[in-house]
Each structure stands twice: as C-alpha cells, then as structure tokens.
Amino acid sequence: MSLVRLGQGREAEVFAWADGYVLKLFWPEFSQADAQLEAQLTQQVWLLGVPSPRVEDVLEFEGRWGLVLEWIRGVPLTDYIQSNPDRLRFAAQMLGALHRQLHSKTAGHLPSQRHYLIQRIQACRLSEAERAALLQHLERLTDGTALCHGDFHPENVLVGKEGVFVVDWPSAMRGNPLADIARTTLLILHSELPPDLPAREEILRQREVFYQTYLEDYQSFSGLNLTELQAWMPIVAAARLRENIPGEEPRLMQLIQEGLREYGALV
Numbered sequence: 001m002s003l004v005r006l007g008q009g010r011e012a013e014v015f016a017w018a019d020g021y022v023l024k025l026f027w028p029e030f031s032q033a034d035a036q037l038e039a040q041l042t043q044q045v046w047l048l049g050v051p052s053p054r055v056e057d058v059l060e061f062e063g064r065w066g067l068v069l070e071w072i073r074g075v076p077l078t079d080y081i082q083s084n085p086d087r088l089r090f091a092a093q094m095l096g097a098l099h100r101q102l103h104s105k106t107a108g109h110l111p112s113q114r115h116y117l118i119q120r121i122q123a124c125r126l127s128e129a130e131r132a133a134l135l136q137h138l139e140r141l142t143d144g145t146a147l148c149h150g151d152f153h154p155e156n157v158l159v160g161k162e163g164v165f166v167v168d169w170p171s172a173m174r175g176n177p178l179a180d181i182a183r184t185t186l187l188i189l190h191s192e193l194p195p196d197l198p199a200r201e202e203i204l205r206q207r208e209v210f211y212q213t214y215l216e217d218y219q220s221f222s223g224l225n226l227t228e229l230q231a232w233m234p235i236v237a238a239a240r241l242r243e244n245i246p247g248e249e250p251r252l253m254q255l256i257q258e259g260l261r262e263y264g265a266l267v
Contacts, residue, residue, distance in 0.1 A: 025066035035065035041172040048105045051165045074160025082199035092210045096217030103177040107147035113175025120239035133260050144176035153187040182232035192247045234259025
C-alpha cells in the first residue's frame with residue numbers, strides 16, 4: 001500500500017490515510033505501548049474541548065505502530081509566517097492566546113508534570129550534586145492541575161480555514177502553566193532550529209520580538225508572574241538536556257548553572 005507523506009518529525013512520519021484522516025506512523029524504535037499512550041492522552045485532551053485532533057484508531061502498519069487521527073486541514077505556524085513575514089507579530093499573539101486557552105482547562109486525570117520533570121532530571125547528564133540541587137529547587141516550586149502541552153511551539157500549532165489547532169500531545173500532563181511557558185520560552189529563544197524549518201531565517205532574526213509578543217499577549221490576560229517563570233528555567237533546561245539535542249548542551253548548561261546560582265540551590 002503506497003501512502004502520500006505529508007510531513008515528518010523526530011518521532012514519526014505523517015501520511016494521508018482514509019478520507020478525512022491521517023496516519024501518524026512512529027519510527028521503528030517506538031512500541032505499541034508508546035502509540036497507545038499517546039492515543040489515550042490525545043483523546044483525553046480532545047474530550048476537554050481543546051482544538052486538537054480526534055483519535056480514530058491505533059494500528060500496526062508494515063512493522064511500525066501508528067495513530068489514525070482526524071485530519072486537521074492547516075499549515076504549521078512557521079509556514080503561516082513564511083508565506084507572509086509581516087504576520088510574525090500576529091502569529092506570536094495567536095500563540096499566546098492559544099497557550100492561555102490550554103491552561104484554562106483543568107486536567108487532574110493526566111500524568112503529573114512534576115513526576116515527569118523529576119524523572120528527566122534524574123536521568124540527565126549532570127553531576128549528582130547538580131541533580132540534587134535541581135530537585136531541591138523543584139520542591140520549592142508550586143504544583144498545579146492545569147492542562148499543559150509539554151512541547152508547545154509554532155510547529156505544533158496548525159492554522160487553517162476552520163481555526164487554530166494544537167497537535168502532538170505525547171507529553172500532555174497536568175501541572176503548573178508557568179513550567180509549560182518556561183518550556184516554550186526555552187524552545188523559542190534557545191533551541192537549535194532545524195535547517196529546513198519554514199521561516200527559519202525570519203524567526204532567528206526576530207525570535208526575541210516573537211517571544212516578547214507571545215509573552216505579552218499571554219500576560220495581558222492572565223497576570224503572569226515573570227519572576228516565578230524565571231524560576232522554572234533551570235528545571236526545564238535540565239529536562240531538555242535529557243533529549244540530547246546536538247548543539248544545545250552548552251546553552252542548557254549555562255541556563256542550569258545561572259538558575260541554580262540565582263535561586264540559591266547550588267553552592
């Protein structure tokens with residue numbers, strides 16, 4: 001059976017499937033349990049009323065596991081910017097408004113953000129003293145029950161005629177929105193952007209403007225505490241370190257060390 005590929009990422013490829021559906025086909029290293037967990041999380045998010053795809057099925061195709069999802073007709077926010085760079089500020093405002101919408105949902109039944117971060121910190125390449133200091137710092141930060149995406153960035157937002165949607169929910173969790181915003185902060189300001197990312201040069205040139213516009217839109221309606229946001233940065237940087245992204249380690253280590261010194265968790 002020949003499928004038309006629509007795109008790919010670090011975890012999966014996406015193909016056109018039956019009418020109105022796509023197949024998100026994971027790379028061979030992902031198991032049936034991985035696919036089923038993402039299906040459960042994605043469906044729970046959809047049931048909360050979030051603009052996201054509905055799950056139709058979990059299946060095996062040519063030795064790989066995948067999800068059959070409702071086909072969201074749209075383009076990633078990066079493509080939306082690339083087609084007209086003047087849209088960059090408006091796109092950032094959309095990102096802020098959408099993130100705020102997600103955080104308005106209570107998701108007490110989803111996995112714990114705190115447990116996820118603890119597991120990531122315990123497994124990352126840091127000294128025992130650094131890991132202990134990070135975990136001590138995390139204990140002082142407030143937990144929460146808000147819906148958090150866990151990897152919210154422009155490539156996971158689709159813009160189409162029917163509206164704006166959020167995709168890719170394998171890290172959906174309940175927790176503190178500030179931790180989720182800190183993750184987005186890290187991705188927008190400090191991540192290594194793929195060479196083939198649409199609007200890459202425009203985003204690099206204006207990533208600070210894009211980020212500030214996103215944050216201001218979120219903050220203007222939510223009373224976001226920027227001091228508390230900064231307190232989450234060494235935590236999310238350590239969690240990101242666990243992902244082993246080439247080229248990011250020096251900056252992540254800098255954020256971890258600066259954060260621990262700032263908040264008195266590192267001697």
